[in-house]
Amino acid sequence: xxxxxxxxxxxxxxxxxxxxxxxxxxxxxxxxxxxxxxxxxxxxxxxxxxxxxxxxxxxxxxxxxxxxxxxxxxxxxxxxxxxxxxxxxxxxxxxxxxxxxxxxxxxxxxxxxxxxxxxxxxxxxxxxxxxxxxxxxxxxxxxxxxxxxxxxxxxxxxxxxxxxxxxxxxxxxxxxxxxxxxxxxxxxxxxxxxxxxxxxxxxxxxxxxxxxxxxxxxxxxxxxxxxxxxxxxxxxxxxxxxx
Amino acid sequence: xxxxxxxxxxxxxxxxxxxxxxxxxxxxxxxxxxxxxxxxxxxxxxxxxxxxxxxxxxxxxxxxxxxxxxxxxxxxxxxxxxxxxxxxxxxxxxxxxxxxxxxxxx
Numbered sequence: 458x459x460x461x462x463x464x465x466x467x468x469x470x471x472x473x474x475x476x477x478x479x480x481x482x483x484x485x486x487x488x489x490x491x492x493x494x495x496x497x498x499x500x501x502x503x504x505x506x507x508x509x510x511x512x513x514x515x516x517x518x519x520x521x522x523x524x525x526x527x528x529x530x531x532x533x534x535x536x537x538x539x540x541x542x543x544x545x546x547x548x549x550x551x552x553x554x555x556x557x558x559x560x561x562x563x564x565x566x567x568x569x570x571x572x573x574x575x576x577x578x579x580x581x582x583x584x585x586x587x588x589x590x591x592x593x594x595x596x597x598x599x600x601x602x603x604x605x606x607x608x609x610x611x612x613x614x615x616x617x618x619x620x621x622x623x624x625x626x627x628x629x630x631x632x633x634x635x636x637x638x639x640x641x642x643x644x645x646x647x648x649x650x651x652x653x654x655x656x657x658x659x660x661x662x663x664x665x666x667x668x669x670x671x672x673x674x675x676x677x678x679x680x681x682x683x684x685x686x687x688x689x690x691x692x693x694x695x696x697x698x699x700x
Numbered sequence: 701x702x703x704x705x706x707x708x709x710x711x712x713x714x715x716x717x718x719x720x721x722x723x724x725x726x727x728x729x730x731x732x733x734x735x736x737x738x739x740x741x742x743x744x745x746x747x748x749x750x751x752x753x754x755x756x757x758x759x760x761x762x763x764x765x766x767x768x769x770x771x772x773x774x775x776x777x778x779x780x781x782x783x784x785x786x787x788x789x790x791x792x793x794x795x796x797x798x799x800x801x802x803x804x805x806x
Contacts, residue, residue, distance in 0.1 A: 485784075485786070488786040488789075488790070489785055489786050489789075492786075492789055500703070501703065502703055502704075502707075505704075506703060506704045506707065509704060509707060509708070510704070510707035510708075510710075510711070512711070513707055513708050513710065513711025513712075513714075513715075514707065514710050514711045514714050515711070515714065516714055518742075518746065519710065519714055522745070522749060523706065523707060523710050525749060525752075525753055526749075527703060527706070529752065529756060533706055533709070536706060536710065537706075537709060537710060537713055539745055539749065540710040540713050540714060541713050541714075541717070542741045542742070542744070542745040543742060543745045543746065543749075544713065544714040544717045545717065545737075545741040545742055545745075546741075546742045547714065547717040547718050548717045548718075548720055548721060550718075551717070551718050551719065551720060551721045551722050552721040554722065555721050555722050558722045558723075559722075566719070566722055566723045567719060567723055570715075570718035570719045570722050570723070571715055571718060573718045628767075628771070628792075628793040628794075628796035628797050628800070629793065630757065630768070630796075631757070631767075631768055631771040631772065631775070631792050631793060631796050632789050632792070632793060633753055633757075634750065634753040634754045634757045634772055634775070635771065635772065635775035635788055635789045635791075635792035635793070636785060636788070636789050637746060637749055637750040637753055638750055638754075638772065638775040638776055638779050638788060638792075639775065639778075639779045639784075639785035639786075639787075639788030639789060640746050640750075640785055641743060641746040641747050641750050641779075642776070642779035642780055642783075642788075643779070643783040644742060644743040644746065645743060645747075647743075649740060650740045650742075650743040650744075651743075653740050653741075653743060653744040654740075654743040654744050654746070654747035655747070656744070657744035657745070657747045657748040658747040658748060658750070658751045660748070661747070661748035661749075661751040661752050662751050662755065665751075665752060665755050665756070672752070673748050673749065673752055676744075676748035676751075677741075677744060677745050677748050680741075680744025680745070680747065680748060681737065681741055681744055683744075684737055684740040684741060684744060685733075685737050
């Protein structure tokens with residue numbers, strides 16, 4: 458019996474489906490994970506802290522937010538508020554995924570949402586048959602989450618190890634601002650997101666001299682107010698705008 | 701605050717966001733206004749951080765300022781052209797290398 462068939466023998470159909478669906482995300486996020494790891498090293502974090510932070514936060518953009526603000530000397534309030542707002546979309550995802558979690562045991566409802574990110578949300582929302590079956594969903598979600606976590610840890614760990622041996626003035630110094638440009642640009646394709654982002658960017662530039670990263674808080678609040686003012690009237694979640 | 705404690709606190713914040721509508725508040729019907737604000741908070745935060753990083757990076761770039769500027773311009777162009785974040789980062793770093801090699805005195 459080959460190694461592949463041995464592995465397959467221990468895996469159920471939901472596991473194979475999950476591995477099939479999550480594999481592109483594992484491969485696609487690996488370079489990003491390495492960069493996150495290098496940035497963690499640049500922020501003065503060791504391998505243990507970098508991996509602990511990766512598991513605790515479990516979101517590349519939120520991790521980069523913490524590292525960027527740590528490196529800039531921002532205070533805890535600015536950092537935690539920025540993380541909260543950077544991760545705000547996770548509440549949208551959790552609200553959309555709530556029906557799939559409703560028929561699960563308590564341990565699963567408390568712990569399994571930790572691996573809700575853009576990729577896991579996207580793959581599971583495209584599989585109605587998995588969401589409809591509680592046991593199948595549980596196994597699918599755990600397998601996909603485990604595979605993604607292993608891949609992400611490996612990539613971040615590699616970045617944390619490699620980061621300190623890179624020479625000063627290396628091109629990696631442009632990695633973090635370039636990364637944020639890359640994270641921000643696709644979100645601005647939605648014209649509804651632009652006013653808040655533009656106001657936040659302008660206020661951030663004007664307030665960059667404020668102490669301990671407080672300029673970022675002012676900018677985020679200003680952008681959030683603009684976003685709230687332009688919000689539409691009430692409608693239930695789960696419609697065509699959910700993603 | 702210790703960096704690890706801060707990371708763990710940030711983890712608690714993001715975990716609360718993940719479990720809030722699944723375990724804590726079974727919100728089947730989130731108003732569109734709330735959804736809009738939640739969705740559009742992320743671009744506002746990212747835009748503010750991007751500006752802070754770009755300006756801060758340019759101030760600290762010293763002799764590498766020209767390659768830094770070129771790299772960020774490349775990042776913007778590639779980000780508009782391709783949505784892939786990794787591609788954007790590697791294109792920006794490649795641009796910085798090219799400028800540093802081609803015009804070493806800048």
